[in-house]
Amino acid sequence: MSRDSGAEVVLRLDRITKRFGALTANDAVSLTLRRGEVVALLGENGAGKTTLMNILFGHYVADAGSVEVFGRPLPPGNPRAALAAGVGMVHQHFTLAGNLTVLENIRLGTEGLWSRSYAGAREKVARLSRDFGLSVDPDARVGRLSVGERQRVEILKALYRDARVLILDEPTAVLTPQEAEALFATLRKATARGLSVIFISHKLHEVMGVADRCVVLRHGRVVGEVDTHATDKAALAALMVGGELSLPRAEARTPGPVLMRLDQVSTPDRGAAPGLKAVSLELRAGQITGLAGVSGNGQAALAEIVGGLALPAAGQLWLHGQEPETWTPREALARGVARIPEDRHHQGSIADFDLTENAVLEGYRTRFSRRGWMDWRAARAFAEGIIKGYDVRCPGPETRIRLLSGGNMQKLILGRALAPGPDIILANQPVRGLDVGAIAYVQAQLIAARDRGAAVLLISEDLDEIMSLSDVVHVMSQGRLSPAFARGTMTAAELGLWMAGQKFGEAHAA
Amino acid sequence: MRLETIPNPSAARKVGLPALALLATLGVAMLLALIAGANPFAVLGQIARGALGSKLAILETLNRATPLIFTGLAVAVAFRAKLWNIGAEAQLYAGAIVAVVLGTGALGSPLVLPVSAGAAMLAGAALLLGPVLLKTRLGVDEVVTTLLLNFIMLLFVSYLLEGPMKDPMGMGWPKSPALIPEARLPRIVEGLRLHWGFALAIIAAVAVWVIQTRTTLGFEIRAVGQNPEAARFAGMPVNAVLVKTALLSGGLAALAGWSEVAGLKGHLSSDLSPGFGYTGIIVAMLALLHPLGVVVTAIFVAGIFVGSDAMSRAAGVPTYIADMLLATALLFMVLAILLTKMRVVRG
CATH class of the missing domain: 3.40.50.300 (P-loop containing nucleotide triphosphate hydrolases)
Structure with missing residues (x-):
């Protein structure tokens, strides 16, 4: 050079x-x-x-x-x-x-x-x-x-x-x-x-x-x-x-009971994107489970199952120790699963809806309506609560969400997901594309939710993020899931080898 | 040259451009009149007088607006969910057939009006059910299915009017028997030609507006239309919402045919609708799919039709100047709407 x-x-x-x-x-x-x-x-x-x-x-x-x-x-x-x-x-x-x-x-x-x-x-x-x-x-x-x-x-x-x-x-x-x-x-x-x-x-x-x-x-x-x-x-x-920043550091905790369990779950491949290959995963209360891996290695399929958008083609999904009879986004929400989607523009929000409408997208039927009639007053109060509680910078709840920055949009989605007090949280790339300030905020909220006893599944491509937040780390590659590694037992380079898929063969051979 | 999004369009832009579109339409109208060899200002004046110049003219315009409000609402409801129902014409005839079947003696008074209105809505809804199920189950494009159903329905009506539904006293004309008086919609004011169908259309517009803004179904319809992926992610039953939307849309379009038969004509013939189903698309688009806006644009469009009829008789300019005017108005309006959100930049 x-x-x-x-x-x-x-x-x-x-x-x-x-x-x-x-x-x-x-x-x-x-x-x-x-x-x-x-x-x-x-x-x-x-x-x-x-x-x-x-x-x-x-x-x-x-x-x-x-x-x-x-x-x-x-x-x-x-x-x-x-x-x-x-x-x-x-x-x-x-x-x-x-x-x-x-x-x-x-x-x-x-x-x-x-x-x-x-x-x-x-x-x-x-x-x-x-x-x-x-x-x-x-x-x-x-x-x-x-x-x-x-x-x-x-x-x-x-x-x-x-x-x-x-x-x-x-x-x-x-x-x-x-x-x-x-x-x-x-x-x-x-x-x-x-x-x-x-x-x-x-x-x-x-x-x-x-x-x-x-x-x-x-x-x-x-x-x-x-x-x-x-x-x-x-x-x-x-x-x-423009100032010193403090990265959130999650201290280790004693984990609680298993809230969600995937047992030998497989899904079909979708074009170039691999499906899940006999994935077993436990999400425990009071624990952040990090899922590392290059995107496009089956994380989307796993997120769909955890979030209620798809059923396993083979294998079982257990929730609080029982197999749910139906499994839809609505069912997942009703059973206390909060979802922060990977794509906040296309999945997480509706661009031309205002903040109030976006805030009640998930809860409109159970919490903000009576016999088919929307309760816009309650909806607006809810949106105002999120704006205040999660520091969403905006002119007001009637602002169309497309005018918000990525960070503020994500804060609204976060508030929407966390408001009902969920006990399982799926956070799929929660800080991708956010600025440093918003990243720290979102991560702190996830840690706080864990400290309240929620089970958090954190999916991210950013190894630094996974390693600093997770209590337990898995790596996904080609639809396969690595064993669980406890905090601090793996270096980035070792995880990188798992991400590249090399270690899976060795584990099989051994 | 390419388009660049304007983050926050100014109010002047939002109001000014549609106004400019209307002015441009007037300009084209005058040009057309000139080509037809008439005095442009006289032609415009005659259209306006023909539509609004007398009590009789105004009532005629409102009568003509009635089916357009219904079909406009049907299109506005469906398009809001990005369900492209081009088949309002077919659903209109479904409603008209029901009005005849139940209105020619099969049912006695006083139940016949509400029952046949309800049955008409069901028939229209049922007609759109096939295309929407094909869309949600098999991914068949509803533009094609609903459009083609229009021709099937029109041929079916011809068959009915030449066969089972032919008026034995009709001197061989392909028309149905007349409705019994109890099955006719009364006039709003005795002696004036305006019937209660118009009032019903206004009520329907308000009802659709209330549904869209105040109910969970309306919220779902708007969400599914704007972003089906986000709606699905949030737990909305996207396909069920599309089916409900289709039922509502088909029902509204059917009321257009029902009210034309029960309120105006008193019988069914194959020229019942001069394309009200298709014109409903223009009405809905000009209203930006707003249900209350549909009332305004339906009256505007009806006025152009009625006014052009009168002008044609007086000035000798062909009536299809009305169709050309509406097409121009729609094109300019679509352009104006695009340009409120985007600007053209060079390079």
Whole structure:
């Protein structure tokens, strides 16, 4: 990694300002990227990282400011110009066609409509793979590749177009620790060859490991620009949130009785997503059970069963020592199961409903109506209670929930779930995409619920979160569930091996 | 060029754009009149006078609005749940058939009116039950099934009027026997042509509004329409809600046919509805699916039809200027609604 501050400037964002109505998403943001350098763009959700990159890439037009690539100004609002100037972007959500091969995906959009020759392309891709350590079979269908491999295809695609500047948007969100290591190795090779990288993230340890410099955004403004070797995680975190923050630490407790038990539960595979393979799991009162794993390994199927959306195809589900006769979301709610869904926009809330309506989505029939007539007064009082009790920042209960930030939306969902005093809580990715402040708040609420005696199932891709909150950890891989590991008995690297599926074979052999 | 969402559209935008859409519609109307070789201002004036110019004209407009309120409500209720009921025309005829079956002597007074109204609603509801069950059980697109049912129903009505339901005293015309007086909806004011069907339509609109805003069913219908996945996650029985919505929608559409037969015509013929079921879609969309708005837009649409009839007689401009006007109004309105939420940006 080159830290030569005299190196050529490849990209210069100069006092970029972008307003959306009253909100200033970027306020005179300047950023300089030199040849062979990795700059991390750090900030909470809503800090303006994505807006800035969208301006750079021509998706938005800035209200003020300019973008220069290799010393030449980039015309605003023109993604093609950005591509032609050598800027490549790897989005968080991949833009690949699953039914085409790797090579076809890489070529897509760069060759003429009638050109059928793949020889040149094949050679170039092979060379790039070798040079940058991006091993992937050029003739494999993208739909069959793992997430890590798809990301490599995305990077190859950018390199194939001769990108000199790579922008990676939260590249490690979907990777196992081992895959992330491989990505960092690729980035080191790339910078050694003179490429420059902008690395968007909010995971501090990665930023410390891979970046030369950090630019920290808060509320659309640059609040700090530091060399990574001259700072530490605590200082960066403080910059991001604008103050010292205390991570919640869950102390160990003596667990209570088993409230929910899955016994050899299996579900059918769904396309590329594996079903559950004879999963047995116990959720105990007063205990947080953490479920680690790369998403798409059966967590969704497990969450559906715990949350009442699906029945096991084989095996039994026991609730308070008995098998429920019917198992629906309504039944789950009636039996004290609270659900915090993985996707708060599509499952957890209705965008154009106001906060009152969203607050009573689950309880409208039992608690906020009489003989089919809604009791809107009680509903509104309930919503106001959640807004106050869970610190939901909003103009009032008649605000449409789509106008809330992710964190405030999640707080409302949390309040809705916890208000009836549930004794089993399914928390599926409860803090994904939230800012640091909201994360601490949501986690503290889960710990408080556990301390009241609730059994919590915490599903998360974030190993740090799982390891700091859980009393017991399981790992899911390919629909299989690892044994339970007590708090503090496993390192992140060991859990990573389970996540990659390697340990399951060993356990079988032993 | 592409569209960009406006986070908080201003009030000026929300009111101004629909108003602009109405003005643009008027502009197109004048252009059409000009093409037809008439004085544009005179044509507009005659349409307005024909719709609202006299007590008689106003009552005629309200009479014409009655079936449109019912079909508009039927569409608004269904569309609110994203259940695309294009079959209000068929359900209308189902209601009309019931009005004839029960109203030509099978039932005596004074029960005949409420009983036949209830039976008509059941018939309309039953007609939509098939498509909605096909949708919820097998995933069959209800747009196709409800649309095609319209043609099946129209042919079935033709069969009835040529066969079992043909009026023996009808001089060979394909029409049903007349309803007995007890089965007729009385007029609201003696001597004026407006019948109680109009009042019933208003009551229905208020009832639908109350259902949508005050009941658990209404809450479920809106939730299922906005986001079925979230509704299912929250424990709502999504398919059951769709079925209930269909029953309500089919029942409302059937009342349109029932009230036309019992209130206005007194018998069934195959030209009972000049497309009230389809026009109901325009009515509901112009009202943004609001049940009380449906009353307003139904009267507006009816006024354009009635006014165009009168104008056509006086100015010699063909009546299908009314259809073109409504189509234009709908297109401009849809555009205006889109542009209140989005703006066009270059690049």
